[in-house]
Amino acid sequence: MRDTNSINGWPPKARGTDDVSPSRPRSGGSHPYRAYLIYPEISPATNRHRRKTMVNKQFITAGNAIFTVQSKTGQYYTYRITKKEANGNYKEAHFASVLTGPDNTSDYTYLGLLNTEAGKVTLTKSSKYDQEATLYKVLNWALHHIWADKPLPEGYQIRHEGRCGRCGHPLTTPTSLDTGLGPECIKKVE
Ligand SMILES: [Zn+2]
Numbered sequence: 035m036r037d038t039n040s041i042n043g044w045p046p047k048a049r050g051t052d053d054v055s056p057s058r059p060r061s062g063g064s065h066p067y068r069a070y071l072i073y074p075e076i077s078p079a080t081n082r083h084r085r086k087t088m089v090n091k092q093f094i095t096a097g098n099a100i101f102t103v104q105s106k107t108g109q110y111y112t113y114r115i116t117k118k119e120a121n122g123n124y125k126e127a128h129f130a131s132v133l134t135g136p137d138n139t140s141d142y143t144y145l146g147l148l149n150t151e152a153g154k155v156t157l158t159k160s161s162k163y164d165q166e167a168t169l170y171k172v173l174n175w176a177l178h179h180i181w182a183d184k185p186l187p188e189g190y191q192i193r194h195e196g197r198c199g200r201c202g203h204p205l206t207t208p209t210s211l212d213t214g215l216g217p218e219c220i221k222k223v224e
Pocket of ligand 1: 198199200201202203215216218219
């Protein structure tokens with residue numbers, strides 16, 4: 035299966051862009067110093083902190099982790115990492131898959147095996163994608179940031195699955211994660 039959703043610049047280059055922490059100008063602020071004092075969390079130093087990934091290693095390896103990686107252009111992929119406990123001759127294993135259909139509870143396609151030491155997914159014989167697939171590169175780009183506890187570039191996000199505030203259905207799209215409501219439920223609460 036080829037991944038046809040690739041766009042230029044996604045994932046972003048691993049080096050050079052990550053550590054830039056531009057100070058975000060406050061909109062409508064004719065009193066910049068006053069705004070700074072009232073909203074100290076927007077200072078460049080803490081702004082960097084706020085852009086750190088929201089998920090960590092413990093979450094990814096917990097057994098049934100679902101998370102969405104979003105680029106600054108709004109493109110996103112949703113991944114699932116499931117754990118299989120050690121059994122007989124088989125060691126504990128973490129399987130990575132990617133959401134490829136409309137049902138975010140079941141439409142996952144196998145991607146590869148997660149090496150929990152390295153924070154990297156490697157493809158196996160059963161993988162449906164190759165090394166060049168954007169969704170594969172994006173996953174390892176995200177895992178690299180999580181394992182290294184590195185801030186993401188401005189505009190990029192890694193978020194764990196949410197639940198609809200009306201019906202409890204899992205939420206995985208950036209829009210739904212922003213609002214906390216699924217696409218059907220948001221129409222009903224308006
Ligand atoms: Zn809902």
